[in-house]
Amino acid sequence: MSVDNGGPAFPVLGMKDGCTFDNEDGMTLRDYFAAKAMTSHQLISHVGGIADNKALADAAYAMADAMIAARGAA
Secondary structure: OOOOOOOEOOOEEEEEOOEEEEEEOOOEHHHHHHHHHHOOHHHHHHHOOOOOHHHHHHHHHHHHHHHHHHHHHO
């Protein structure tokens, strides 16, 4: 099963010499949400501190997945 990454967080349509070229997608919305979630005091307290980096990263992506699902439900 594939994970919905939410698409690009900050897509940019490039221009060069007045002509458009391939989009620059950058990070996915899922990555952006996970990065924001990692700074959340609520998430850090949920994981029990930042000593376990893997658990913190897993929890951040779980929160990002929930945020993407909530966007689709709205």
